[in-house]
Amino acid sequence: MSLSRRHFIQLSALGLVAGPTLVSASQQSETGLKGEPGVRRLKLALKPEKRHWFAPLGEPVGLWAFDRDQLRLRQGEPVEIEVENQLPEPSSVHWHGLRIDNAMDGVSGLTQAPIAPGGRFVYRFTPRDAGTYWAHSHHKTYEQLARGLYLPLIVEEPEPVAVNRDLVLTLDDWRLNDARQFDAASLGAMHDWAHGGRTGNLLTVNRQLKPRFNVKGGERVRLRLLNTANARIMALRLPDLPSWIWAKDGQPLATPKAHSGPLLLAPAERYDLVIDLPAQEQGSLAVQLETDGAPIDLAYLQLDGHIEQGPRDDPRPLPANPLAQLGDGPADHSVQLDMTGGAMGRLRQAVYGDQTLSVRELVQQKQIWAFNGVVNMPEMPLLEVRSGDLVEVEMLNNTRWPHSMHLHGQHFQSDLTRYHPGLWHDTVVMAPGEQTRIRFRAGNPGSWLLHCHMIEHQAAGMVSWIRVLA
Ligand SMILES: [Cu+2]
Incomplete structure (x- = not known):
């Protein structure tokens, strides 16, 4: 992997944007769809949207997106999700990492017909596993994912997990043209397809340039990291603090592993980390991307005040998901x-x-x-x-x-x-x-x-x- 700072558009002069909007499942409105009692019913729309995605100033940028920033479901709770396609082309939604019925897997041309423009599809499933997942287009994915058609998907544990804060950091890599608009002209470029894929020139977290996440000194933070880039493998440098890997691709580790050094996050991979913040009132802790030159800041944990907190024990494992064990026997x-x-x-x-x-x-x-x-x-x-x-x-x-x-x-x-x-x-x-x-x-x-x-x-x-x- 070879990249340097000069390959990236530096928009930092434009200033910083506010933290992400978190919408929990309990805040999402019911839709009036008919369904079984106890089934949570949600609507999602796929749509083009031009706005100040990356930074509050400059020209708005036209991307494709779901009509919310994040989806939170609950482990074991059935859902019906009505997806409306407001895009000018067909699409479908894959629930990446969820172990659900095959007919709900969202692969257009294999498990379902694509959802036509103006059309709808109702996805029905029950998340078996808690953890960090994502939803994304699985139709002409090289274009639709590049345009931004994805959504972090959190499946909450039935009982709250013992952390002070739960942060989702969705890392992406956009290719903008000279007008600082989404570079549609290079979609499908054979050079990208034959080499390392489509890499970009603007790195964002939660579609924002260098966002600041407000935290307090002494907090134990669950940091959910997700790489939604089409092709960029990211080596992350995290604040040098007591840290543990809690889960990979949604699945908890039997014993949390202490972590230090760079964390490699390839496209579609996720990690849940636990990080214990220092007991200080003020300060800024950077999440960075390693490059072959100086690292690039991607986001900051912004300390503002602190909580009273004595010494902590190492984190306990997250509750196990109901995965079948592999055993030691020969493969079938x-x-x-x-x-x-x-x-x-x-x-x-x-x-x-x-x-x-x-x-x-x-x-x-x-x-x-x-x-x-x-x-x-x-x-x-x-x-x-x-x-x-x-x-x-x-x-x-x-x-x-x-x-x-x-x-x-x-x-x-x-x-x-x-x-x-x-x-x-x-x-x-x-x-x-x-x-x-x-x-x-x-x-x-x-x-x-x-x-x-x-x-x-x-x-x-x-x-x-x-x-x-x-
Ligand atoms: Cu490949």
Whole structure:
């Protein structure tokens, strides 16, 4: 990863913007939809919106967005979410990391037809797991995600967790043009698709440039970090304070792990951290992005006053989610996923649809990456398994690029040494040449994608799927 400060538009002279608006599920209005008693009914709209997203001054910027900043649901509480598409093109909503019915997974063309402009779709599910997730478009994702069509999704534990403050930091990377508007002209650029994906020139937290989050000295803070960028892998430098990793991709660690040093956050990955703030009245603690030069400030924890707080014990683990254990036995299914292609790769030809095409022909179709020699969605799944089976996928990154590999609908464990052993993931980042064996218990029946979440790579071929039978 190579980047420097000069690649980023510096808008800091424009001043700082206020903290995020938090909307909890209990504050969201009922919609009058018919449904079961005890079912929380919500409406979400997908819409274009031009406003001062990044900073309060300058020209407003046109992005696409959900009509709220954050969605908070409760573990075990059924919801009906009516999504209205107010965009000029079709869309769909994927609930990233939630283990729900396959028909609700929101993958247009696989689990549902896209929601037409002006159309609606009602998503019905019950979040089984508490934690930090997100919702995002899964239709023409390389464009819709870049335009901002995503929403942090918090599933609250049934009982409040012992922290003084709960902060969500959604990190994104936007490409603006010379007029400081969203750069639509470069959407779909083949150079991005064949290299490291679409990276931007403006980094934001909660769509704001260098926001300040008000905190008090002595507080214990739950910091939820989420990377929604299309393709930028971020190495974060956090304030040098007592910190623990509490959860990864929504799933709590059995024992919180003390953390220091940079935290790598690839596209779609999430971490929940616990941070104990110093007992001081005033001060500003920066969350920074590591670069090959000086780090870049992304956001600040702004100390204003303090709470009386004696010495604290290390944090206790979050309540476990109801994940099936993997056990020590042999896998019921084992398969390799050979990842090839991209710039400087050795891909010569690959199967696309029902044809074998040369790399030149593939590029004409905007395809350049392959899984097991097949470009884009294969007709047959990578694996067909039964719900409850223990499944092993050995993923081999035989490319010159990192990849952020995401499995829909189930969490897995990985033997990659950059992660603490025993972490659960729905997304892991693999360096060039790296390999990993992931293991999971097959979850709900249906068709579940396995794809690169550096989303131009998915668009250009890095996507397969598994079929889970009842
Ligand atoms: Cu990739």
